[in-house]
Amino acid sequence: MTNPTNIGRRTILKGGAIGTLYMAAGLPVLAVADFPKIEKAPLEFVQISSALLGIDASDLLRQVAPDNHSMADEYYSIIYHGCRSGLNKMIAKYRKVSRRLSPQQIGNLFLRADSSQPNAGIRQDEIGTAARLSMQMWLFGIWYGGTEMNHNPESISAIPKKYQNDFVLSSRAYKEGWIWRFAQSHPMGYSQLKFGHWAEPPPALQSYMPGTQLN
Amino acid sequence: MPTTEKTHYDVVIVGSGFAGANMAYMLGQKGKKVLILEAGPGIERSREDYLENFYLNTFKAPEAPYPPDATALAPAKTNVPRPTIPELVFNTWDAKPGRWREPEQSYLSYQQSQLPFASTYERLAGGTGNHWMGTALRMTDNDFKTLSDYGHGRDWPIGYDDLKKYYHQAENLIGVSGDAAEQQSIGPDFGDTNFPMRALPKSKLDQLVAERVNGKSLAVDTEDTTAQVTVTPAGRNSEPYQNRRVCRGNTNCTPMCPIQAKYDTQFALRLALDTGNVTLQSKAVVDYLTVDTSDLNTTGSNDEKKKITGVHYLTYDDISAPAKSGKTGENTVSADTYVLAAHAIENAKILLYSTKKNGVNIANSSDQVGRHLMDHPVYLAWGLTSEPVYGYRGPLSTSGIESFRDGGFRKQRAAWRIEIGNEGWNWPATDPYTTAQDYIYGTNTGQLNENNTVLSNAEYRDTCNEKLTRQFRVGFLVEQEADPENRVMLSETLVDHLGIPRPELRYNISDYVKAGFRSAKAASQKLHKLMDAKEYTKATTEVATHWFDPVDKSVYNYAGAGHVCGTHIMGDKPENSVVNDKQQSWDHPNLYIAGCGSMPSIGTQNPTLTMLAMCLRTVEEGILGV
Structure with missing residues (x-):
């Protein structure tokens, strides 16, 4: 496991890149002083993440070289401290519905105000908050506590003060972000690709998630 | 003391x-x-x-x-x-x-x-x-005498020929990859010299733009000139050079190449x-x-x-x-x-x-x-192509359209070059973050989630894939005259x-630059049409870098290029x-x-x-x- 270093050098801003036109106001201050003790992620956390993201649990559980690091453990450790009540409620709910609902239905149930209505808004309770924060750690390697509160002011009661901001969890978390694989690309600033690969189409989406059944 | x-x-x-x-x-x-x-x-x-x-x-x-x-x-x-x-x-x-x-x-x-x-x-x-x-383009002859040729800005006390041999030295010092014959076809005289390295390959996006836009006119005041997508000479290694590695396309030339395949000044x-x-x-x-x-x-x-x-x-x-x-x-x-x-x-x-x-x-x-x-105030334009172009890969830019950098139109408006970006909507919209979060929060900040849907599982994954792989942007680098x-x-x-x-x-x-922006906007609209792409360029007063143009009664945003002269x-x-x-x-x-x-x-x-x-x-x- 990794115990990320240089936490003091993390900045605390909204996800961004060069000269964005969409920068919002209200940038909070970094409060996480130390990376919390690593907790072992229960299988339910990975299964919920799988339902949210559309990635098979076996792909999410793939250990990261060279030290067999578990991203699941890293993300679970953060949310265990950053939104524990929501996490527990999310897992409890999952246990109740996992046998009768499909992963797609579970994902919708955890994210939507009305699971059958895609444009009815977000689920605002602690389960919704825990689901979104989990999902975004997998996608970006970022804890979006500040962003969650901007979108969902009710979440303030679900997130301890020092997690009420946005920060990159670790450089490895950035490099392991799934959003780059969804784009069939690589994290900006990190790849193991070869010269000239950009002149050819990338490998098929399936090859980025070999254990996942794509439609 | x-x-x-x-x-x-x-x-x-x-x-x-x-x-x-x-x-x-x-x-x-x-x-x-x-x-x-x-x-x-x-x-x-x-x-x-x-x-x-x-x-x-x-x-x-x-x-x-x-x-x-x-x-x-x-x-x-x-x-x-x-x-x-x-x-x-x-x-x-x-x-x-x-x-x-x-x-x-x-x-x-x-x-x-x-x-x-x-x-x-x-x-x-x-x-x-x-x-x-890493972009390493030479100036054109007329860039050195904009006042005498076009009545705007200032002239240099020297011309292209005075710098020609030093351009060549500079290209060798940096280690520029490029195609001199191609560059010469669009402007600067390279004589019998060449770049020290072959050109970088064109990206998938470059190839699509070339296929759809080459030979076509883009700007109303340059009807007699047609577009040509050319590889941009760049200080990025296409071969091992000066003990530095070849480019692996980390899409991060700015702010830093992780493997120093791009020449930088610490080197x-x-x-x-x-x-x-x-x-x-x-x-x-x-x-x-x-x-x-x-x-x-x-x-x-x-x-x-x-x-x-x-x-x-x-x-x-x-x-x-x-x-x-x-x-x-x-x-x-x-x-x-x-x-x-x-x-x-x-x-x-x-x-x-x-x-x-x-x-x-x-x-x-x-x-x-x-x-x-x-x-160079930059007019950013962005859209979705009709087929995947697989951005977020390769150097930040590998090609451009240089065909419209010079001409009699410079008496009326500022010229521009078009930089074709390989990083999706990262510059204009902070993607992939913005779009990816839009589908989580049911928002439409990046404009691709018009129905404010919240998506999960395969629907989320496949929507992100479908949108992100079709994103592209171009930047018009508009010349700013000495004032x-x-x-x-x-x-x-x-x-x-x-x-x-x-x-x-x-x-x-100035009004001269603003006229250049209006021209860039029209050219962008034409480019998107030729590419069968849907344009999402959006101007907003919600950022400081904007003006209201009374001529076409619309707001314009400008970005900085970092080219402080x-x-x-x-x-x-x-x-x-x-x-x-x-x-x-x-x-x-x-x-x-x-x-x-x-x-x-x-x-x-x-x-x-x-x-x-x-x-x-x-x-x-x-x-x-x-």
Whole structure:
């Protein structure tokens, strides 16, 4: 496991890149002083993440070289401290519905105000908050506590003060972000690709998630 | 107590960026003893440290890897502050766009300016050459004489032919990959020379644009010219070069190439130090130059009387922001020759402060120091292609459309070149983050989630895949003409943590540039149509960098290109320019003022290569006097 270093050098801003036109106001201050003790992620956390993201649990559980690091453990450790009540409620709910609902239905149930209505808004309770924060750690390697509160002011009661901001969890978390694989690309600033690969189409989406059944 | 440095140098260079590092390298090779004074921290122990900063920075602006923390927004409490993108794009607490009018948070201050200056720079070893993108285009013949040819801006005292051999030298020094025959077909004469490396391959997007747009007209006033997608010459290795690796397409040329396949100025600095004749002193902030005023009117020849006698600098320890400690000492160092190469804005600042400290005019008898500040205001346009182009891969840009950089239309409007971006909507919309979060939060900030849907599982994954793989953007780099009213001044009240006055800017966008933007907008619309792409370009008043155009009654946004030019322009007369064609001060024969600040016109091409060619010429024909 990794115990990320240089936490003091993390900045605390909204996800961004060069000269964005969409920068919002209200940038909070970094409060996480130390990376919390690593907790072992229960299988339910990975299964919920799988339902949210559309990635098979076996792909999410793939250990990261060279030290067999578990991203699941890293993300679970953060949310265990950053939104524990929501996490527990999310897992409890999952246990109740996992046998009768499909992963797609579970994902919708955890994210939507009305699971059958895609444009009815977000689920605002602690389960919704825990689901979104989990999902975004997998996608970006970022804890979006500040962003969650901007979108969902009710979440303030679900997130301890020092997690009420946005920060990159670790450089490895950035490099392991799934959003780059969804784009069939690589994290900006990190790849193991070869010269000239950009002149050819990338490998098929399936090859980025070999254990996942794509439609 | 002030002390005087005992060592005598042939040349003291202020600044270790593109100009300073390379001039030091050239001079060191010729056996000259050179001292470089760098305001910021020195060469990093390991590139991994800067890379780690980048990975951990949630706001991945061009400054993200480099100290001091660009998000601190505390210039008065920072020993070596610089302008940053956060100053421009972070909203204030009361939702006003940008912090540029808040001098306690913005390094650059503005009293009478209507618009913020949109470009930033670095102050550390290697300077802004750390985060340059690598584009290495030559200027066209007519770019050197925009006033006589088109009635706008200023002419150079030299032409393309005077720089031609130095362009070639600069391309070899950097290690530029490119196709000279192709470049020659669209403008500059390469003679029988070629680039040291073959061109980089075109991206999937480049190939699609070429397929759909080549041979077609884009702009109404250039009907007789058709578009041609060409590979952009770039300081990125297509072959191992100078012991650096080949490009692996990490899509991160700015702010830093993780494997140094892109030439950067820390590499140049190492070459300079390896000559054994160059000394780098970091955390040495030059605040002013000195002249011997005691016998200014009594003895010596005119040239003797006007010689610079020293460089005064302050030292400090703490590079954090805000800093816990300030000045630790001060010193004056002397040399036969002085080179100011601290960046266009910093050069002007040092000269203006030198005048104030000495009580006599330094290098500014023409009253042109600080004037003619230029950039390439960028018109960003973005859309979705009808088929995947797989962005977020490859160098940030591999091709452009250069066909419209010159023509009679420049009498009426500013010209532009088109840079084709390989990074999806990262620049215009902060993607993939914005779009990916839109589908989580049911928002439509990035414009692709019109129905405000919340998606999960396969629907989420496949929607992200379908959108992100079709994103593309182009940037129109619009030429900005030299205007004496766009200027750098010295703030009367604001200082940094060392007590050095900060730059105050006056900046506006002229009708000439605005006409160029209108043309770019029309060309973008045509380009999207030809590509069968849906355009999503959106202008907003929610950012500071915008204007309302009364001609077509619409809002325009502009981005900075980081191409800061002007401020000590060269000319053929001491009355109306700061330096001569060799970047030598008209007022002080032993002072050279080097860098993009000397350029009287900016053209449409990224200026670094031209600036380096100018500096190589300055060393050879000026300082060494060959």
